[in-house]
Amino acid sequence: MDVELFIKQIINSLNTGSIYALVAIGYTMVYGIIRLINFAHGEIMMFGAYFAFIIATSIPVGLPFFVIVLVSMALAALMGILTEKIAYKKLRTAPRISALITAIGMSLFLQNLAQLIFGANPKVMPQVISNEPIMFGNIAVPQVMMYTISMSIGIMILLTLFVKKTRAGKAMRAVSQDKEAAMLMGININGIISLTFAIGSALGALGGIFYSIAYSQVYPTLGVMTGLKAFIAAVFGGIGNIGGAMIGGYAIGFIETMTKGYISSRWSDAIVFGVLILILLFKPSGILGKNVKEKV
Amino acid sequence: MLKVKDLHVHYGAIHAIKGVSFEVAKGEIVTLIGSNGAGKSTILKTISNILKKSGGDILFLDKNLEAVEPHKIVEMGISHVPEGRRVFPGLTVYENLQMGAYTRKDKVEIASDLEAVYKRFPRLKERENQSAGTLSGGEQQMLAMGRALMSRPKILLLDEPSMGLAPLLVDEIFNIIKDINKNGTTILLVEQNANRALHVSNKGYVLETGKITASGKSSDLLNDDKVKEAYLSA
Numbered sequence: 150m151d152v153e154l155f156i157k158q159i160i161n162s163l164n165t166g167s168i169y170a171l172v173a174i175g176y177t178m179v180y181g182i183i184r185l186i187n188f189a190h191g192e193i194m195m196f197g198a199y200f201a202f203i204i205a206t207s208i209p210v211g212l213p214f215f216v217i218v219l220v221s222m223a224l225a226a227l228m229g230i231l232t233e234k235i236a237y238k239k240l241r242t243a244p245r246i247s248a249l250i251t252a253i254g255m256s257l258f259l260q261n262l263a264q265l266i267f268g269a270n271p272k273v274m275p276q277v278i279s280n281e282p283i284m285f286g287n288i289a290v291p292q293v294m295m296y297t298i299s300m301s302i303g304i305m306i307l308l309t310l311f312v313k314k315t316r317a318g319k320a321m322r323a324v325s326q327d328k329e330a331a332m333l334m335g336i337n338i339n340g341i342i343s344l345t346f347a348i349g350s351a352l353g354a355l356g357g358i359f360y361s362i363a364y365s366q367v368y369p370t371l372g373v374m375t376g377l378k379a380f381i382a383a384v385f386g387g388i389g390n391i392g393g394a395m396i397g398g399y400a401i402g403f404i405e406t407m408t409k410g411y412i413s414s415r416w417s418d419a420i421v422f423g424v425l426i427l428i429l430l431f432k433p434s435g436i437l438g439k440n441v442k443e444k445v
Numbered sequence: 446m447l448k449v450k451d452l453h454v455h456y457g458a459i460h461a462i463k464g465v466s467f468e469v470a471k472g473e474i475v476t477l478i479g480s481n482g483a484g485k486s487t488i489l490k491t492i493s494n495i496l497k498k499s500g501g502d503i504l505f506l507d508k509n510l511e512a513v514e515p516h517k518i519v520e521m522g523i524s525h526v527p528e529g530r531r532v533f534p535g536l537t538v539y540e541n542l543q544m545g546a547y548t549r550k551d552k553v554e555i556a557s558d559l560e561a562v563y564k565r566f567p568r569l570k571e572r573e574n575q576s577a578g579t580l581s582g583g584e585q586q587m588l589a590m591g592r593a594l595m596s597r598p599k600i601l602l603l604d605e606p607s608m609g610l611a612p613l614l615v616d617e618i619f620n621i622i623k624d625i626n627k628n629g630t631t632i633l634l635v636e637q638n639a640n641r642a643l644h645v646s647n648k649g650y651v652l653e654t655g656k657i658t659a660s661g662k663s664s665d666l667l668n669d670d671k672v673k674e675a676y677l678s679a
């Protein structure tokens with residue numbers, strides 16, 4: 150009995166952790182490439198969920214889940230690219246605080262835009278994944294969790310291979326390490342920055358979609374708390390470090406779920422923010438921030 | 446091959462380059478010497494278009510570089526080894542060299558050029574899978590030069606390749622420069638080590654606070670009294 154509950158909590162941790170990890174990757178990749186904490190990233194995540202909502206509710210034929218997800222991710226990627234081009238590009242050489250304030254402004258703008266378009270009240274996310282749970286012995290696991298965990302892990306493996314092995318992935322690392330030298334190699338910096346925003350935004354959107362399916366709702370402030378915790382996850386792992394964001398995501402997911410399950414759900418946020426404070430105090434570079442030089 | 450005409454460059458209000466003109470002909474080694482802050486790096490960066498000029502013209506193979514985007518410069522055949530090496534510290538030696546060939550698509554040729562670089566710099570081959578940040582200064586200089594050669598440049602811009610290296614290594618680097626040139630690559634060499642630079646080059650220009658104050662055949666500059674006093678005495 151006790152063991153079963155524990156296994157359930159582990160699965161819940163993996164589920165929450167996957168979402169945090171997906172969103173944290175966007176924070177960390179953008180930070181790696183332009184040293185900006187993109188506060189609007191949580192809003193991209195939220196818009197990703199709305200895109201899925203719109204597609205699922207407005208197209209009468211029941212589109213397969215994967216099509217909905219892919220189209221939403223593509224739209225979010227486009228949105229990410231545009232925010233960079235419109236709001237951040239001009240500020241690349243400006244003092245960092247200017248870009249940071251712009252990012253906060255962008256975040257508020259997108260939240261209000263969502264409110265304006267969709268209204269402030271939560272909308273019910275249609276059940277695009279069957280809500281029939283899958284039984285493992287006595288343990289029932291909702292299908293959406295299965296999708297979340299397996300797709301997230303799959304995507305993270307692909308992303309890691311992409312960054313390590315491909316020409317574009319290497320160029321991305323080169324740009325994050327030395328922009329001027331990267332230019333001298335003939336790397337199109339603007340293209341690589343756009344690519345980074347596109348990937349980060351698409352993964353953030355996927356996180357938002359899973360989140361909104363799990364809770365069956367979409368609302369304009371959906372990205373605020375989750376985005377903040379994903380940001381903490383990115384800092385936890387070492388901001389700028391993709392592997393760190395993944396580890397951080399699961400760590401925060403684990404801490405939060407276990408606190409909710411075994412201590413009290415009232416404490417979970419406090420403990421997660423406590424972790425951030427501890428990290429900032431004792432290892433500000435994050436758990437992977439030291440010995441790993443590669444930053445994207 | 447490369448013609449710089451009445452070049453002016455500003456950093457904000459600072460007028461760093463004040464009407465510089467020079468020429469590099471195909472097959473030559475031309476050196477630009479001058480002390481700290483003379484504007485040598487600024488000129489190279491402007492040729493590579495990572496800095497915008499405020500006046501004058503830069504022609505490469507009779508094409509004006511004005512409208513060429515920075516990332517297209519390499520494809521035209523200009524490769525720039527920046528001051529301080531600037532290798533990608535978190536990339537391996539091999540990956541750094543791959544970045545040098547970033548604009549190329551010819552896989553077979555790239556592989557043979559890689560072999561050629563490893564042959565020229567055997568130490569890089571030994572350290573192929575080591576991250577570049579862990580290399581010594583001399584090794585990083587070799588990597589930076591190897592990386593630049595991976596684009597098959599027509600002209601190589603070298604910014605103080607001997608900086609901070611032990612005398613023995615300086616010899617090695619200058620020998621390599623001569624050898625690269627013998628194999629057909631034109632070289633524009635920026636140096637503070639005027640003596641060495643004038644010994645390897647065909648032609649030299651002396652830069653002082655953004656202006657060219659002397660120029661000529663390197664052998665003549667080596668015997669020029671003013672140049673001797675200012676740059677060769679130490």
Ligand SMILES: Nc1ncnc2c1ncn2[C@@H]1O[C@H](COP(=O)(O)OP(=O)(O)OP(=O)(O)O)[C@@H](O)[C@H]1O
Nearest residue numbers: 456459461479480481482483484485486487488637
């Ligand atoms: N980013 C910059 N902003 C403002 N001024 C600059 C900048 N870079 C260079 N300068 C100024 O332009 C002038 C030329 O600098 P440059 O780096 O080209 O000199 P250099 O000849 O390469 O010197 P060194 O031998 O020390 O490398 C100097 O007075 C320098 O202070």
Ligand SMILES: [Mg+2]
Nearest residue numbers: 485486487528
């Ligand atoms: Mg210099």
